[in-house]
Amino acid sequence: MIVKRIIPCLDVKEGRVVKGTNFVSLRELGDPVAMAASYSKAGADEIIFLDISATNEGRNTMVDIVRETARNVFVPFTVGGGVRTIEDVTRLLQAGADKVGMNSAAVNDPNLITSSSNRFGAQCIVVAIDAKRFDDGWHVMTHGGSKDSGLDAVEWAKEVEKRGAGEILLTSVDTDGVKNGFDLNLTKAIVDVVRIPVIASGGVGHPDHFPEVFQKTDVSAGLAASIFHENTFSIKEVKDSCKSQGVNIREA
Numbered sequence: 001m002i003v004k005r006i007i008p009c010l011d012v013k014e015g016r017v018v019k020g021t022n023f024v025s026l027r028e029l030g031d032p033v034a035m036a037a038s039y040s041k042a043g044a045d046e047i048i049f050l051d052i053s054a055t056n057e058g059r060n061t062m063v064d065i066v067r068e069t070a071r072n073v074f075v076p077f078t079v080g081g082g083v084r085t086i087e088d089v090t091r092l093l094q095a096g097a098d099k100v101g102m103n104s105a106a107v108n109d110p111n112l113i114t115s116s117s118n119r120f121g122a123q124c125i126v127v128a129i130d131a132k133r134f135d136d137g138w139h140v141m142t143h144g145g146s147k148d149s150g151l152d153a154v155e156w157a158k159e160v161e162k163r164g165a166g167e168i169l170l171t172s173v174d175t176d177g178v179k180n181g182f183d184l185n186l187t188k189a190i191v192d193v194v195r196i197p198v199i200a201s202g203g204v205g206h207p208d209h210f211p212e213v214f215q216k217t218d219v220s221a222g223l224a225a226s227i228f229h230e231n232t233f234s235i236k237e238v239k240d241s242c243k244s245q246g247v248n249i250r251e252a
Contacts, residue, residue, distance in 0.1 A: 002220065002248065003248050003249065003250055004210075004214050004219075004220065004221060004222070004242065004247055004248060004249050005045035005046055005199075005220065005221035005222070005250075006043075006044060006045050006210065006221070006222060006224075006235055006238050006239060006242075006249070007044065007045060007046045007047065007048055007199060007221050007222065007223040007224075008035075008036075008039045008044050008047055008048075008223070008224065008225065008228045008229075008235070009047075009048040009049075009050060009201065009223050009224070009225045010032050010035060010036060010047065010048070010049050010050070010225070011050050011052045011225060012032050012049065012050065012051050012052065012062070012065070012081070013051075013052055013053045014053065015032070015062060015065060016030065016031070016032070017030050017031070017032050017035055017229060018052070030229070032049065032065055032069060033065065033068045033069050033072055035229065036049065036069045036072060036073050036077075037069075037072035037073060039073075039228065039235065040072070040073040040074050040075050042234065042235045042236070042252065043235045043236060043239065043250070043251065043252030044075055044235055045075060045076075045221070045250055046075055046076040046077070046078065046221070047069075047073055047075060047076075047077050047078070048077075048078045048079075048080070048101070048169065048199075048223060049065075049066065049069060049077065049078065049079045049080070049081075049097075050079075050080050050081045050101065050128075051079075051080070051081025051082055052081060052144050053081075053144070063091055063092070063095045066079050066092060066095045066096060066097060067095040067096055069096070070095060070096025070097065071096065076098045076099065077096065077097055077098050077099075078097065078098065078099040078100070078101055078126055078169075079092045079095075079097040079099075079100055079101065080100065080101025080102060080103065080126065080128055080169075081101075083100060083101065083102040083105055084105040084112075085105075085112070086112065086115050086116055086119060088100075089102075089116045089119075089120065089124075089125075093120065093124065098124070099123070099124050099125070099126050099166075099167070100116070100120075100124060100125060100126065101126040101127070101128045101169060102116075102125070102126070102127060102128065103127070103128040103129070103130060103142060104142040104143055106127055106160065107140060107142050107149050107151065107156075108142075110159065110160075110163055111163075113125060113127060113160055113163040113164055113165055114163045114164050116164075117163065117164025117165065117166070118164065121166070122164050122165065122166035122196075123166045124166065125164060125165050125166050125167075126165065126166065126167045126168070126169050127160040127165040127167075127168055127169070128168075128169040128170075128171065129153055129156060129157060129160075129168055129169070129170050129171070129190070130142070130144075130145045130171045130173055131153040131170065131171070131172060131173065131186055131190075132145070132148070132172075132173040132174055133174050133186070134148075136152075137152055137153070137154065138152070138153035138154065138186055138189070139151060139152065139153060140152075140153050140156050141173055145171075145173045145176070153186070153189075153190065154189050154190060154193055157170075157190045157193060157194050157198075158193050158194060161194045161195065161196050165196060166196060166197075167196055167197045167198070167199065167220075168190065168194065168196060168197070168198045168199065169199045169201060169223070170186070170187060170190050170198055170199065170200055170201060171201040171202045172186050172187075172201070172202035172203060173202070174202075175202045175203030176201075176202040176203065177202075177203075177226060178203050178205075179203065179204065179205025179206075179226065179227075180203055180205060181203050181204070181205065181206075181209040181212060181213075182200045182201075182202065182203050182204065182209055182212070182213040182222070183202060183203060184212070184213060184216050184217060187200045187213060187217045187219055188216070188217040191217050191218045191219050192218075197220035197221065198219050198220055198221075199219070199220065199221040199222070199223050200213050200217070200219045200221070200222050200223065201222075201223040201224075204222070204223075204224035204225075204226070204227055205226075205227065205232075206227070206233070207227075207233050207237050207238040207240070207241035207242075208241050208245075209222075210222045210224075210238050210241060210242050210247070211241055211242045211244075211245040211246075211247045214242065214247045215245070215246075215247070224238075234252075235252050236252035238252075239251070239252045240252075
């Protein structure tokens with residue numbers, strides 16, 4: 001049985017961890033390096049670091065913070081935000097990231113997925129899909145969830161797999177920060193059409209939301225931010241909830 005992963009996500013703006021609701025109304029929560037190190041020690045299976053303002057502000061991800069964070073964590077570490085070129089991917093991997101995430105630039109130039117995967121291997125390339133519900137299905141949103149690309153999220157998931165992505169980070173813009181649970185319909189729709197691992201993100205408010213998504217979809221990992229950052233629940237409590245409901249999970 002495949003072991004499911006629990007992943008804290010650090011959304012960073014101007015060097016500080018922030019969190020909002022539906023991708024807006026951001027609140028500052030702390031220092032990314034210290035928080036990442038704490039989660040690493042607390043039993044996180046991986047950590048994801050997203051510079052959420054990098055694309056909108058037209059600048060590179062903060063490599064210095066990435067480098068310092070990588071020195072202080074001992075689990076796989078994914079970095080995204082502002083990745084526009086294969087040189088950006090190179091820079092982040094050299095700074096210590098194990099994997100690099102891309103979203104807006106991949107939508108604008110899907111060849112970035114292919115070229116990055118060919119150079120570094122699919123295991124290093126994560127494509128983030130921020131999806132929002134519309135009457136005709138889910139659309140891929142870019143630029144921190146602020147722009148509708150018009151792309152169908154399910155079809156885009158199939159395309160990024162074909163182009164060499166090793167993993168998909170799937171975030172529901174509709175449930176982000178709402179704390180009522182993952183978007184199970186969206187998650188299942190994506191997981192059912194790809195073979196690569198999918199990380200579910202957006203909507204966690206209670207540890208039981210993790211076993212729910214693991215039992216109702218074939219997702220590989222669950223991601224959360226608010227419940228960990230605000231000390232509402234610990235990684236151990238999440239993993240205990242999963243184990244008590246029969247989910248195969250690593251010890252915290």
